[in-house]
């Protein structure tokens with residue numbers, strides 16, 4: 001039984017007990033039980049670390065490596081800059097791509113694959129409504145992205161990162177049905193905020209360790225800023241003892 005199912009059962013039981021045995025306090029007890037349940041659900045939806053709906057992968061099992069991941073691309077300005085940098089440094093990464101951008105820039109997706117990086121599914125449209133979809137809509141969206149990547153690069157992703165890291169009761173089930181492993185992160189760089197490139201890389205540096213999965217973005221971002229942040233992280237990783245290199249997810253077993 002999943003934590004989600006256990007919590008639903010516990011909430012129903014608490015509600016029934018409050019109404020039957022709560023006496024004068026039955027309404028108050030029912031409100032407390034419901035508030036606790038809603039807080040658990042909200043944490044499960046919003047926190048990629050919560051096991052409430054299922055466990056997302058947050059780390060890699062490597063003592064000598066970490067994993068850079070880039071979301072929201074491919075992007076005609078930023079993705080080539082990131083790929084050039086990774087090639088210069090001999091580093092590998094994982095790109096969680098958006099299906100509609102894959103159809104617009106298939107050559108970038110092909111290049112990502114040909115240069116040895118991993119491709120992950122990051123939904124077809126990256127819509128604000130993504131996490132409101134039930135299983136059928138979720139499945140159609142993920143399949144559309146799978147097909148776009150397969151058409152562009154000749155391989156289908158084995159990884160899925162939900163947009164904004166949000167999940168609902170169907171997210172893990174649909175991912176598993178499509179053979180997709182759900183991937184989160186252990187270090188959120190906050191590169192999409194107004195923080196300077198130096199602040200972002202310092203934040204990553206403070207938490208960087210073997211096995212970390214670092215969340216960055218190449219889609220819709222300033223290419224020079226992304227280049228500066230990524231360069232700083234790779235240099236910091238090389239200076240650690242022992243030095244760490246970035247590997248693509250799937251090459252970390």
Ligand SMILES: [Zn+2]
Pocket residue numbers: 071072122126163164
């Ligand atoms: Zn995203």
